Amino acid sequence: MPEKVNLMGMSQGRMEAFFESLGEKKFRAAQLLKWIHQMGVSDFQQMSNISKALRNRLGEVAEIRAPEVIEQLDSSDGTRKFLIRVGGGNAIEAVFIPEGERGTLCVSSQVGCSLDCSFCSTGKQGFNRDLTSDEIIGQVWIAAKSFGQLQEDGGRGDRKVTNVVLMGMGEPLLNFENVVESMHLMMNDNGYGISKRRVTLSTSGVVPALDRLGKYTDACLAISLHAPNDELRNQLVPINKKYPIAQLLDSARRYIEGLPDSHRKITIEYTLIDQLNDRPEHAHELAELLKDVPVKINLIPFNPFSLSNYKRVSNNAMYRFQQILIDAGYTTTIRTTRGDDIDAACGQLAGQVNDRTKRSQRYKLDQVALMSAEDGVIPVKIVNQ
Numbered sequence: 001m002p003e004k005v006n007l008m009g010m011s012q013g014r015m016e017a018f019f020e021s022l023g024e025k026k027f028r029a030a031q032l033l034k035w036i037h038q039m040g041v042s043d044f045q046q047m048s049n050i051s052k053a054l055r056n057r058l059g060e061v062a063e064i065r066a067p068e069v070i071e072q073l074d075s076s077d078g079t080r081k082f083l084i085r086v087g088g089g090n091a092i093e094a095v096f097i098p099e100g101e102r103g104t105l106c107v108s109s110q111v112g113c114s115l116d117c118s119f120c121s122t123g124k125q126g127f128n129r130d131l132t133s134d135e136i137i138g139q140v141w142i143a144a145k146s147f148g149q150l151q152e153d154g155g156r157g158d159r160k161v162t163n164v165v166l167m168g169m170g171e172p173l174l175n176f177e178n179v180v181e182s183m184h185l186m187m188n189d190n191g192y193g194i195s196k197r198r199v200t201l202s203t204s205g206v207v208p209a210l211d212r213l214g215k216y217t218d219a220c221l222a223i224s225l226h227a228p229n230d231e232l233r234n235q236l237v238p239i240n241k242k243y244p245i246a247q248l249l250d251s252a253r254r255y256i257e258g259l260p261d262s263h264r265k266i267t268i269e270y271t272l273i274d275q276l277n278d279r280p281e282h283a284h285e286l287a288e289l290l291k292d293v294p295v296k297i298n299l300i301p302f303n304p305f306s307l308s309n310y311k312r313v314s315n316n317a318m319y320r321f322q323q324i325l326i327d328a329g330y331t332t333t334i335r336t337t338r339g340d341d342i343d344a345a346c347g348q349l350a351g352q353v354n355d356r357t358k359r360s361q362r363y364k365l366d367q368v369a370l371m372s373a374e375d376g377v378i379p380v381k382i383v384n385q
């Protein structure tokens with residue numbers, strides 16, 4: 001029997017094509033999207049506005065399947081972490097962080113990461129594969145469902161996914177097509193209907209892919225900078241050797257300036273590591289570097305993990321760093337560590353990755369070049385929302 005097609009991660013455009021291939025009208029796609037992403041229904045027989053014949057047909061050729069949750073962990077501060085099975089002995093993580101009215105879900109885009117940043121535990125685990133769009137949007141579905149949010153009235157629970165950040169495991173721009181397709185579902189009114197100002201893609205700087213991003217989405221952008229000059233950034237974020245800071249900031253600026261609404265800002269993420277990038281001269285250099293770029297700055301105290309010798313920044317150094325940037329006129333926030341007791345803080349997301357890159361043949365910049373060289377090398381199938 002041919003494998004059933006999973007509708008979980010299909011954007012509206014792809015789902016319309018799917019219905020047309022069944023000889024059905026396109027508007028069915030919007031109905032299906034609502035059943036899946038707004039009401040959390042995965043059984044076609046429950047879809048009351050769809051004829052019995054079509055429900056049966058769908059049951060034969062299609063399915064709605066989220067990945068399987070292995071474990072759900074709740075932190076004392078309300079943070080909830082999901083460990084999710086993705087086959088081949090691999091697992092990924094998604095983390096929900098409540099903050100007043102806001103509920104941010106941090107979503108993974110790959111099983112592991114090939115970019116090997118020296119301060120990141122995901123990077124230290126190697127890379128296995130890209131997540132499918134079913135697995136990416138499936139994380140939102142799983143979290144929303146766990147809060148009873150997926151009901152006709154939007155649910156009445158006190159927790160709700162209002163924001164999504166692609167800051168979990170993996171480099172989203174190296175899984176361009178699937179990430180963009182799932183972002184469409186997050187933002188589509190028939191999907192989760194999250195505003196473009198509440199969906200953020202974070203990248204360590206795959207410039208050729210970033211150059212193309214604006215054609216496909218108008219979501220928010222975060223750049224993982226972590227250093228004010230190339231010499232230091234080369235040590236922390238190896239992809240910088242391929243795409244140095246000036247190129248990265250130019251590309252980010254073009255993205256943000258290409259958005260139709262003005263006053264959007266790029267978020268600069270800067271992980272502060274003790275004695276490495278946390279000195280006042282680094283802060284001054286950063287202020288100078290960013291002076292012509294529309295940014296706000298988010299400082300992240302380094303979260304230690306077992307495979308790393310780096311240490312967390314001292315509070316003194318962190319507040320001094322922040323003050324220099326504020327004095328220079330930048331909106332500068334500090335990301336407080338959340339979910340520490342369940343290893344859910346930034347950079348602690350480890351999941352379970354069966355490395356296929358053989359770390360001995362360390363990478364991998366060649367691979368990136370290949371994947372992102374020219375338009376068309378990254379295959380793009382998504383056309384619209």
Ligand code: SAH
Binds near residue numbers: 121224
């Ligand atoms: N690959 C993307 C998105 C995932 S990483 C990127 O690099 O942007 C999400 C954020 O967590 C990045 O800013 C990353 O630099 C930061 N991070 C990774 N490891 C960390 C650690 N140990 N402590 C604090 N922040 C970390």
Ligand code: SF4
Binds near residue numbers: 116169
């Ligand atoms: Fe990959 Fe981001 Fe971690 Fe770097 S910081 S290894 S790009 S997940």
